[in-house]
Amino acid sequence: MIRTTMAAGLLIMLGAVGALAQTGSTEGEIRRVDRETGKITLRHGPIAGDLEMPAMSMVFQVKDPALLDKLQPGDRVTATILKENGVFYLQSAEKQQR
Numbered sequence: 001m002i003r004t005t006m007a008a009g010l011l012i013m014l015g016a017v018g019a020l021a022q023t024g025s026t027e028g029e030i031r032r033v034d035r036e037t038g039k040i041t042l043r044h045g046p047i048a049g050d051l052e053m054p055a056m057s058m059v060f061q062v063k064d065p066a067l068l069d070k071l072q073p074g075d076r077v078t079a080t081i082l083k084e085n086g087v088f089y090l091q092s093a094e095k096q097q098r
């Protein structure tokens with residue numbers, strides 16, 4: 001019974017998080033990949049839409065740990081940024097053809 005209530009509470013929390021999630025797409029260059037902390041530094045261009053941000057260099061938590069193996073400093077990428085509960089994540093990044 002308690003378990004059921006907790007599960008329901010978790011679902012409600014997830015719903016609230018979903019409502020706070022915003023995404024934006026940008027292009028940039030990978031500057032640093034830190035496997036220890038699961039963070040990637042991306043020098044990104046301006047981001048339009050909900051996440052409106054000027055160009056800058058910024059550290060992102062990765063959503064998918066596979067990105068840490070796929071990306072290297074110097075890679076030019078098209079990236080999707082996710083802001084969830086005030087935290088910025090690199091949600092996806094596709095390497096651009098040179």
Ligand SMILES: [Cu+2]
Pocket residue numbers: 044053054055056057058
């Ligand atoms: Cu930024």
